[in-house]
Amino acid sequence: MEFEFDIHKIFLEPITKLDSTLLPQRRPLVSSSEAEKQIMKVLDDIGKASAKAQRLPAPITSASRMQTNQHHLYILKDCTPKTAGRGLVIGFLKVGYKKLFVLDRKGSHIEAEPLCILDFYIHESLQRHGFGKELFGFMLRIEQVEPQHLAIDRPSEKFLSFLWKHYNLRAVIPQVNNFVIFEGFFRDRKAPGRKLPPKRAEGEIKPYSLSERDFLRHEEGLPWPFSQGQSSLNRAGSLGSSPTRPRVIPREDEFVKSLRTCRPHSLQRAANGEQEDSSQRRRTREERLQTLVRVMTPFVICLLFLCSFTSFPAPPSPFLHPFLLAPPSRSLLSLLLCLSVI
Numbered sequence: 001m002e003f004e005f006d007i008h009k010i011f012l013e014p015i016t017k018l019d020s021t022l023l024p025q026r027r028p029l030v031s032s033s034e035a036e037k038q039i040m041k042v043l044d045d046i047g048k049a050s051a052k053a054q055r056l057p058a059p060i061t062s063a064s065r066m067q068t069n070q071h072h073l074y075i076l077k078d079c080t081p082k083t084a085g086r087g088l089v090i091g092f093l094k095v096g097y098k099k100l101f102v103l104d105r106k107g108s109h110i111e112a113e114p115l116c117i118l119d120f121y122i123h124e125s126l127q128r129h130g131f132g133k134e135l136f137g138f139m140l141r142i143e144q145v146e147p148q149h150l151a152i153d154r155p156s157e158k159f160l161s162f163l164w165k166h167y168n169l170r171a172v173i174p175q176v177n178n179f180v181i182f183e184g185f186f187r188d189r190k191a192p193g194r195k196l197p198p199k200r201a202e203g204e205i206k207p208y209s210l211s212e213r214d215f216l217r218h219e220e221g222l223p224w225p226f227s228q229g230q231s232s233l234n235r236a237g238s239l240g241s242s243p244t245r246p247r248v249i250p251r252e253d254e255f256v257k258s259l260r261t262c263r264p265h266s267l268q269r270a271a272n273g274e275q276e277d278s279s280q281r282r283r284t285r286e287e288r289l290q291t292l293v294r295v296m297t298p299f300v301i302c303l304l305f306l307c308s309f310t311s312f313p314a315p316p317s318p319f320l321h322p323f324l325l326a327p328p329s330r331s332l333l334s335l336l337l338c339l340s341v342i
């Protein structure tokens with residue numbers, strides 16, 4: 001991948017590691033604002049190229065996604081003298097730690113936070129020249145991780161072939177999420193996974209751990225690998241002798257069960273709407289009642305007074321309040337009326 005500016009001035013090493021700051025360890029030879037602009041352009045372009053190579057509907061690597069995530073990205077540049085003065089990017093590898101629920105061979109859910117391979121791309125014209133291996137090996141050294149301890153975010157056929165060839169990783173442990181792990185994943189780990197209690201309800205386990213490719217799911221329909229049609233099987237576009245890789249068999253029944261435990265959004269919204277409507281109606285009824293009581297109270301009091309002093313005879317009981325024994329004066333009555341109206 002060529003750029004209009006000199007790659008050698010921003011990436012001083014053959015392989016440069018970037019994190020969310022987008023600043024290489026060795027300071028670029030251009031101003032920091034210029035370096036940032038150029039690095040962002042490189043990240044956006046290589047992200048697009050990788051998405052195109054993997055037939056993804058949108059890039060999963062970009063400058064903005066790097067800035068907002070704790071990922072590490074390794075960029076390999078072409079160091080041959082013919083690229084002096086401009087520079088060429090050969091490919092990149094993006095990794096990051098993710099909390100995952102993984103299934104072991106016995107089908108137990110284990111909570112782990114492995115280093116995950118999130119995106120990997122070598123330019124088409126330079127594939128099968130050993131650059132992928134160089135980049136991958138560099139990353140393993142820097143991150144101090146064994147290849148069998150990695151989790152791979154939805155690997156392509158080419159990548160599975162790569163892992164088999166260079167690292168002898170072939171025995172896949174089936175998972176219900178997008179990630180692929182290999183035999184040896186649970187052995188000799190520095191931070192062993194935490195086994196969940198065996199009786200944990202299935203609904204409590206996240207069926208799909210957060211994947212870089214998750215945000216593309218709505219554009220792809222069903223999540224991988226159920227969405228794998230003929231076209232994506234062809235996506236490896238193998239050029240030659242690579243053996244056919246074992247396909248990852250998903251636990252479909254578990255996936256379907258987990259889908260059933262989720263309430264569809266539209267129903268959820270409708271249920272919430274009904275609840276809001278009924279509480280609104282209840283509030284309106286109460287308010288009306290209060291207004292009615294406020295308006296009617298003075299009239300009722302007046303009516304009571306008038307009735308007790310005009311049409312009815314004085315109560316015979318001497319124990320009643322003296323006020324009720326004699327008819328009130330007109331002025332007192334009008335005073336009471338005014339007070340009750342107020």
Ligand SMILES: CC(=O)SCCNC(=O)CCNC(=O)[C@H](O)C(C)(C)COP(=O)(O)OP(=O)(O)OC[C@H]1O[C@@H](n2cnc3c(N)ncnc32)[C@H](O)[C@@H]1OP(=O)(O)O
Pocket residue numbers: 050053054117118119120121122123126127128129130131132133134152153154155156157158159161162163165236237238239240241242243
């Ligand atoms: C989590 C993810 O990122 S999944 C996405 C992975 N990326 C892609 O699929 C994008 C397209 N592919 C590529 O960019 C590259 O082929 C990579 C990154 C997978 C490998 O990089 P390369 O530089 O080609 O690897 P390298 O030269 O070190 O190793 C070659 C081996 O990789 C595998 N490989 C590379 N290209 C192909 C291919 N076109 N078809 C089948 N296997 C391939 C093979 O095992 C090959 O060995 P072989 O030639 O003896 O069969």
